[in-house]
Amino acid sequence: MRPLAWTNRGHxxxxxIRRILDRDGHRCTACGDSDGPFEVDHIDNTRGPHYNTDANKQTLCVTCHEKKTRAEARRGHQRYYARRRLPQKPHPGLIG
Incomplete structure (x- = not known):
């Protein structure tokens, strides 16, 4: 059995973690790195009924996981600021 090189952020x-690492062959699913350390990442990080299923988890090296997390945060900030710039229309029941 291969020794586990992984970190756990508590989720x-x-x-x-062992089950997902074994399923993914102890390789980062993004870059193919096999040296580690690895983290188990939620592919879709929105909390829904599928959130904690194995199909929603993947093995990522720490570098790829940090890149993915930063990209998700950047998209979230962009969506937030885009919503703030939308014109505010009055509610149809309040017109007239």
Whole structure:
């Protein structure tokens, strides 16, 4: 059995991490790195009924996970500021 090189940010149990690492062949699914350390990432980070399923988890090296997290945060900020710039229309029931 291959030794585990992974970090845990507290979202997954050790058994979950081992299962996902084994499923993904102890490789980063983004860049193919096999040296680690690895983290188990939620592909879709919106909290829904599928959030904690194995199909929504992937193995990423720490570098790829940080890049993905920064990109998600950047998109979230862009959506937030885009909503703030939308013209504010009065509610149809308040017109007239």
């Amino acid at each position: 997954n149990s050790a058994a979950d």
